[in-house]
Amino acid sequence: MQLEKPEKMKKESLKARLIEQSGNYVGEIYTDAAISGAFVINRPDIRTLLEDARRGKFDGVMAEALDRISRDQEEGRGHY
Numbered sequence: 001m002q003l004e005k006p007e008k009m010k011k012e013s014l015k016a017r018l019i020e021q022s023g024n025y026v027g028e029i030y031t032d033a034a035i036s037g038a039f040v041i042n043r044p045d046i047r048t049l050l051e052d053a054r055r056g057k058f059d060g061v062m063a064e065a066l067d068r069i070s071r072d073q074e075e076g077r078g079h080y
Helices: 009-021 044-054 072-079
Strands: none
Touching: none
């Protein structure tokens, strides 16, 4: 019996395939599900992403939209 993937996992798998088809590599997926995007400080995975960026763990970040990184334009400006 094959178990159906939850919708979120299907969506992430599709994104990863599209990224890899464009010649890029998906090294890590950072996600703060069900956490308000108002402030970076409240989001553990975005803080990990920023720390990994400082360490040079990757060359770039792909997001669905800019507001997926930070909805607060003033706060987010320091991260781009």
